[in-house]
Amino acid sequence: MAVMEQGVSGLDPGARNAAAGLSIVAALAGAAIVAMLLAAPAVLAAWGVDRPVDALTLSLLAAGAVFMLLGGVIAVPRLGLGGAIALIGVLFWLCGCISFKSFGWVLGAPLLLGFLGAFTGMVSHDRRAADGDATLVYRQSGLTRLTHWVWAVAMFFLLLSGLQIFNARPNLYIGQQSGFGFDNSILDIYAVNGPNGPAGQTKLFGHTFDTTGVLGMSGAADRPVFTAFPGWATIPSYRDLATGRVVHFFFAWVLVGTLAIWLINALAIGHLWRDIVLKPRDLRALPRDILDHLRLRFAHGRSYTPLQKLAYFAVFVVAFPLIIATGLTMSPNFDATLPWLVDLFGGRQTARTIHFFTMLAFVLFFVVHIVMVVLANPINELRSMITGYYRTNVRGREGEER
Amino acid sequence: MGKLILSRRRFLTGSALGVSSLVLSGCDQFDFLGQTDNQVRDVLERANSLTYHAQRLLGGQQALARTFSESEIRQPQRPNGSTDPNSAEYLALKANDFADYKFRVMGLVENELTFSLAELRNMPSQSQVTRHDCVEGWSCIAKWTGTRLGPILDQAKPKPAARFVVYHCYDSMGGGFSGPEAYYETSDLIDATHPQTILAYGLNNATLPVSNGAPIRVRIERALGYKQAKYVHTVELVDSFAKFGGGHGGYWEDHGYDWYGGI
Numbered sequence A: 001m002a003v004m005e006q007g008v009s010g011l012d013p014g015a016r017n018a019a020a021g022l023s024i025v026a027a028l029a030g031a032a033i034v035a036m037l038l039a040a041p042a043v044l045a046a047w048g049v050d051r052p053v054d055a056l057t058l059s060l061l062a063a064g065a066v067f068m069l070l071g072g073v074i075a076v077p078r079l080g081l082g083g084a085i086a087l088i089g090v091l092f093w094l095c096g097c098i099s100f101k102s103f104g105w106v107l108g109a110p111l112l113l114g115f116l117g118a119f120t121g122m123v124s125h126d127r128r129a130a131d132g133d134a135t136l137v138y139r140q141s142g143l144t145r146l147t148h149w150v151w152a153v154a155m156f157f158l159l160l161s162g163l164q165i166f167n168a169r170p171n172l173y174i175g176q177q178s179g180f181g182f183d184n185s186i187l188d189i190y191a192v193n194g195p196n197g198p199a200g201q202t203k204l205f206g207h208t209f210d211t212t213g214v215l216g217m218s219g220a221a222d223r224p225v226f227t228a229f230p231g232w233a234t235i236p237s238y239r240d241l242a243t244g245r246v247v248h249f250f251f252a253w254v255l256v257g258t259l260a261i262w263l264i265n266a267l268a269i270g271h272l273w274r275d276i277v278l279k280p281r282d283l284r285a286l287p288r289d290i291l292d293h294l295r296l297r298f299a300h301g302r303s304y305t306p307l308q309k310l311a312y313f314a315v316f317v318v319a320f321p322l323i324i325a326t327g328l329t330m331s332p333n334f335d336a337t338l339p340w341l342v343d344l345f346g347g348r349q350t351a352r353t354i355h356f357f358t359m360l361a362f363v364l365f366f367v368v369h370i371v372m373v374v375l376a377n378p379i380n381e382l383r384s385m386i387t388g389y390y391r392t393n394v395r396g397r398e399g400e401e402r
Numbered sequence B: 001m002g003k004l005i006l007s008r009r010r011f012l013t014g015s016a017l018g019v020s021s022l023v024l025s026g027c028d029q030f031d032f033l034g035q036t037d038n039q040v041r042d043v044l045e046r047a048n049s050l051t052y053h054a055q056r057l058l059g060g061q062q063a064l065a066r067t068f069s070e071s072e073i074r075q076p077q078r079p080n081g082s083t084d085p086n087s088a089e090y091l092a093l094k095a096n097d098f099a100d101y102k103f104r105v106m107g108l109v110e111n112e113l114t115f116s117l118a119e120l121r122n123m124p125s126q127s128q129v130t131r132h133d134c135v136e137g138w139s140c141i142a143k144w145t146g147t148r149l150g151p152i153l154d155q156a157k158p159k160p161a162a163r164f165v166v167y168h169c170y171d172s173m174g175g176g177f178s179g180p181e182a183y184y185e186t187s188d189l190i191d192a193t194h195p196q197t198i199l200a201y202g203l204n205n206a207t208l209p210v211s212n213g214a215p216i217r218v219r220i221e222r223a224l225g226y227k228q229a230k231y232v233h234t235v236e237l238v239d240s241f242a243k244f245g246g247g248h249g250g251y252w253e254d255h256g257y258d259w260y261g262g263i
Helices: A013-039 A041-046 A055-074 A079-100 A105-131 A142-167 A241-268 A271-276 A280-294 A306-328 A332-337 A339-344 A348-375 A378-386 B002-025 B039-058 B088-095 B117-122 B149-156
Strands: A135-138 A171-173 A185-194 A197-204 A207-210 A389-392 B102-107 B113-116 B126-133 B139-148 B164-176 B179-188 B198-203 B217-219 B232-238
Touching (some): A013 A041, A013 A079, A013 A105, A142 A378, A171 A348, A241 B039, A271 A306, A280 A306, A306 A348, A332 B039, A348 A378, B102 B149, B113 B149, B139 B149, B149 B198
Antiparallel strands (some): A135 A389, A197 A207, B164 B232
């Protein structure tokens, strides 16, 4: 049931100029601020920005300026893509503002200009698409949309409470037990007393890395915190295993419950088979789809492209079952009920290790997921996951799978 | 489409606020969950009750914890929590190698019972090589030897009102505002009478050392380490554990940990 929509406006050179211009002006203003933070802090101090800046903040702001500039330039030939890249710049700049704890007008100006530029580019691109062959199709069912956002919230809390739980024993081992009288550890995050005072170190597969500031030791120099993952990455922000477990198990039930509802529905209406399981023709089309993605040319069809199917297949059929099963086998009572499952993973400590690395895979998926949404027309993608309606750019016979 | 755009706009505003609060959570937005009397936390904690009932319902109440071969014991059992109680009563018992130790069964039972350590050792013994899982995340395999708690409770004849077992211990923990608090634990009768639940007096073919809970430590093999009370001197059958300690059924439970401890 494709819904034709009247175009709002044709290709508007004004919109393109505005998007490109605003993004470039924001980028130049941003670059000027970064340069002054580096070379002439006195000038900024006169404008009320008088705190010393750290390397992380500078990098985030610099990346923001670079992406906004890139987005502004790309918006000339490819309006939608340019707007999306400018939006990435805006997000970097926002992270820089948060890191600097500054929300005044000096750092706010590039943020606002960049956002206007990015938004203009994306909106006018989305409207322009409406004038071509594009049609609005109902792509995401209400249940899919609801469960998507529930999972987003649940995974957020699971991640941060999970890192809190990890901090109680910041080692990962292979096997049934943890080696105290022998060494079967593959990851160890700890603090040491080095020549320059305390430092954070991470030992992974026998290689030691200095991770001071993030892993092993973090916080202000005068008030260091010796937790594996820093307080900003855990719930609660201080060491509290009991509360981490309360939060983790609550959202684990939320996740498993909504996944079960989604799975029953997806099986019943054929969503899993139609949109997520890869068929032979998807596999044949996969190399070309990968190339298309590398060139940032995205097909917007009724269903997913082969690479999207592969990603969602990996999430629903591999990663979710794996992270749930390894989580369950950490329960001693569950192991009494289904002892073969923990043995399948190679022991409780190996299961814990797999649980951790699956978490890392989910973090990677989340980053790629957000980048793809931003690059592929965030307005369209967000609309489809909120209202269900998606603007397609692939011509096809009615009802044909895309 | 006007309606649709409006809802999208409202959503974008809302999600921008939501995302920024999530980003800032980095700091301490959710620290209120650490307050044990917080109402939101109370709701989240109901998941633990759900876990308990789901595992009891679906998991098989008599299912045995996995056992291992002795060759899989690769290290001494790691001691944790109290490792050397210093109450006068315990020190006096220890000085005499626990010859005067008495194990009591009391509370909602027909027959209150008392056993010496020698009597416990002379009862039918049971050894099991099991994996000890600490709530912190580590595991350690060890061989535990003792006598089953179930038959002892049978001998004491629990009254119908008895629902929980309280394990009273010699050791104390903490030294915060309230000073040291006596360690205690509780379990349901299913865990107390489970075929692998023993009053352990032996560890890895030797006498249970003080650091691991001498003279008697309870082993509840399908639960986390904090349920395996050390230095136990009394088990008390009760209909409610609300009046013991902080009322949550154990020292660690009074400090925010879940009572079930099976996950």
